Amino acid sequence: MIELKQLTKSYGKKNKATTALSKLNLTVNKGEIFGVIGHSGAGKSTLIRCINLLERPTSGEVWVNGANLTSMGKGELQQHRRKIGMIFQHFNLLSSATVYDNIAFPLTLVHTPKAAIDKKVNELLALVGLEDHKNKYPSQLSGGQKQRVGIARALANDPDVLLCDEATSALDPQTTDSILKLLLDINRKFNLTIMLITHEMHVIQSVCDRVAVIHAGGIVEEGPVTEVFLKPKHQVTREFINRESTGAEALKLALSSLSSGSSRQVKITFLGSQTYDSLLSQIVRETNVNFAILQGTISTIKEVPYGQLLVSFEGDAASIDRTITLLRERNLDVEVMY
């Protein structure tokens, strides 16, 4: 649905230009929620703004729904932009227009008949749950309500793609979750492709199907969220994930106090329904190995449960090896750490 080819964006004059994006390739499939995570300054904002050409890339191509936006003239680009919805960190609503008129705005640009506008706007108001606020002005709304107006406005032209530029970064955690839930609902209801950028792993974890980690203008890691999240490869990815989990210091202390003799530390990852099964205790009973839990988490990735346990096995080496083999036979991911 979105394809970026060798996308490069640099600012400033030739000899002292700073490069925000360098030869970046990326594909977003139809119907998926694709997340891009990165620190501020990594180039993620430039990336999403290049997709609807709010920023014109220095070189490279942007394809959306089979059309090459970078090769278009002004008029044609305006046509195609109508099918790319966008929501913003600071909402960017018209302060002089009511909620109703803000949502109607994109429709008035294409001279939609009044009755059709009214029908569409009322549908959207119901979708985002703002029926009672339609005659209010943005200054009378809360942040979450403003973003709901932003979402309704972005959907007015039945877009193929929705771009979310740090859409929840200005909201409190609870409001963030309600907006993320709304995005997920919309994605499922209309099979709408969503691309979002964020600096919060939590956002990726809650709604995204696939994720790309951007660092210094390039993508350093990309894949399904479950894979990238549970088995991060790049240093930057690890930093993002570790920020979510607490107790890194406590873990260090636990590891240093362990006897180095006949024990081994492994990280076991449970995914999906396995998460709630008593696999570990069944297996250690069989192999006669004892274990101590050093660290454990249980959570969800886009409503799929997962658990991660860092355990220390104690026993003879052969039994520990057998335990690990048995765990792997049950399709658990086991990583021997020490």
Next chain:
Amino acid sequence: MWGLDFSLVDWEEMGQATIDTLKMLGASSLLTFIIGLPLGVLLFVTARSNSAFFRFIYRVLSLVVNILRSVPFIILIVALIPVTRSIFGVSIGVPGTIPPLVIGAAPFFARLVETALREVDRGVIEAATSMGASTLQIIRKVLLPESMPGLIAGMTITVVTLVSYTAMAGMVGGGGLGDLAIRYGYQRYEKEVMIVAVVFMVILVQLLQMLGDRLVAHFTRK
């Protein structure tokens, strides 16, 4: 009272002068807005354009506006006498004052428009661009409505400035309250007429400012 005798004031003449002032003010304000608003929008849009051609246009427009704004109004009146005569056939009376008033005030108002438009949130303009709005649609549906309070405040300042300009325009026989104040008070030492004329002008400015402030408050949504 203070040795003043207001019975000397010719109220009929005062009434005529008030009407002349209002005529000058109404006509020149209207034309100033009609010329200054598009000029201000043009200044704003060309200054931000990506095309080198439009930025060149901006520099030319900006230079012309600055030159017109730096010429003292009284000199502008005299310099424009031939122009005025070629338009109206006369260079005196109420019509004679309109061209210098408009040419003096329109560049001033254009700058106020440009400043008001700059206050519009860039993000909102960007959002409209992302929805496929054309430049004209952005001007009509985003820039002008969003800057309405600033535009009205600019109009108020411009009309009030025009009140004092009309007084100067009285010097070339334009008539009006300012002319009356200068002729009777300054040249004939009839303080009473001057005081009444000035009081009338003060009241006029107060009313205009009050109306402007009300409208600004009405259109402010932030």
